[in-house]
Amino acid sequence: MKKLMYIISSATVFIACESRTYEEISDKTPIAEVVTYNKDVKPIIEANCISCHSPGGPASFQPWTSYNQVKNNIDKIIDRINRPTGDPQKMPQGGSLSPSQISIITKWKADGLSEN
Incomplete structure (x- = not known):
């Protein structure tokens, strides 16, 4: 019985070490x-920015309260949101956009920065 409990608890710890959010999985x-x-x-x-x-x-x-302001700063915005955690210039300060939010902003630039 002790051996079975050891196996179950070991498996639980091993599985718990892998933490993936829905966004991490769905961003594929x-x-x-x-x-x-x-x-x-x-x-x-x-x-996240206003x-x-x-x-x-x-x-x-x-x-960054208007379309033109965001469009004109898109390269800076993409640079800052992609910086590693701990970088003092990472935006938003004290947090991070989700991978899907970063993908949307990056794709917006790739798609031509359309307003509507």
Whole structure:
């Protein structure tokens, strides 16, 4: 009986060491449709960037409150969201976008930066 309990607990620990989120698994499928700013990118920017990149925010010197502002800064945005954890220039500060959010922003650039 002790041997069986040891095997079960060992297997549980081994399995628990592998932690994958739904987003990590689901990001393996490429985004099929054309990504647009209003439909796909704007909600990500509003949820994760506007608190700093808007008037009155700590990064108000570089606002991202409009399509043109985000479009004109897309290379900087992609660079910053792809930086490794711990890099002081990683955005958003104190957090990270999900792999699917990063894919959407990257694909938006590849698709031609369409507004609608």
